[in-house]
Amino acid sequence: EDLFSTVHIDSENRKDDDLKLENKSDGKELPIPPNFFLPEKTFSFPCCSISSSTLKILELANQGLDQATQAKPFCSVRLFNTVRNIFEMWCAVVPTYHKAKLESLPQLSAIAHNSAMYLAHKLITLGFLYKDKLPAMGQHVPTFIDLVPRLRNVGGEMMLRSLRIQRDSILSTLGGFAVYGSGSERRLSSGVDQASRQFTHQLNHLNKVWQPVLPSDVYYRSIGTLLNAGLEEITLRILCLTDISAEMSEQYCSVLGQIGSKCGDLLKPEPVDKYAKSWNKFQELIVVLSSSLRVIEDRWGEGKGVLAKEFTADQIKQLIRAIFQNTERRAAVLSNIK
Helix, strand or coil, X not given: CCCCCEEEECCCCCCXXXXXXXXXXXXXXXXXXXXXCCCCCCCCCCCEEEEHHHXXXXXXXXXXXXXXXXXXXXHHHHHHHHHHHHHHHHHHHHHHHCHHHHHHCHHHHHHHHHHHHHHHHHHXXXXXXXXXXXXXXXXXXXXXXXXXXXXXXXXXHHHHHHHHHHHHHHHHHHHHXXXXXXXXXXXXXXXXXXXXXXXXXXXXXXXXXXXXXCCHHHHHHHHHHHHHHHHHHHHHHHHCCCCCCHHHHHHHHHHXXXXXXXXXXXXXXXXXXXXXXCHHHHHHHHHHHHCCHHHHHHHHHHHCCHHHHHCCHHHHHHHHHHHCCCCHXXXXXXXXXX
């Protein structure tokens, strides 16, 4: 069935039909402090979108288990195993049948990921709901717990495969940043501006298709990982330049500033550097490209300044040699950077 037909799972408004266990502990088994605070949503599934077929599968599973409670012992066990097979088939069929779409449509991979995690969430308690209703199981507790790790692995792998594809696409796009120009060049090649536009466009597209679908923490980590990969690639390519004229330096600052302004909102209200570790380094690179030798030396702060936290001494020296002409002042600054 088409995975694009979705329903929204709201942990605040939906009624949780998971098993509610009675607390019969005398306090000896679980030495939990009396004033121990446990958030209400600790065991709640996060808000996200899943495929509507996922709910149909769970409904079918519940119907099968209800029939098992009313069937003869032999049929009861067979029906229980049939229900287990439903989820095993889901793990085997969905990644294969939808493989092409999962690799080409990032929104679909997010929906499939959520659906797998939702099924795993439900299977944690599904068997216990029928614990006393399936006497044919004898001493064995009817459980689906062993299927939970498999569902989570399948869901995680579908999302990770999509992330790898998007990352490779970003790195391929940013190949246009490989401009090893000479100081006589007055303007950057058109590839730099085109690469930066495609990079920001791709991230903004993923923002539109992922943010309404994924749980917030998964979205932040996913978009932050891709943003970080792009920023690292851009920074590395600029660090490899051996000669950057004043005009090119100014143009690079403009391009990098546009990337920063367009990508900075992708992770709001979270701080960007929480999920994109190269964000501060990227911002410092803009500062270096637009600053004087004195400012760079001050920000280095004898190896203790903000610049030293993001770049190594060799990287800063490479940038200084590329940006500034060979003068006594430049030599003095280079000698102070250790």
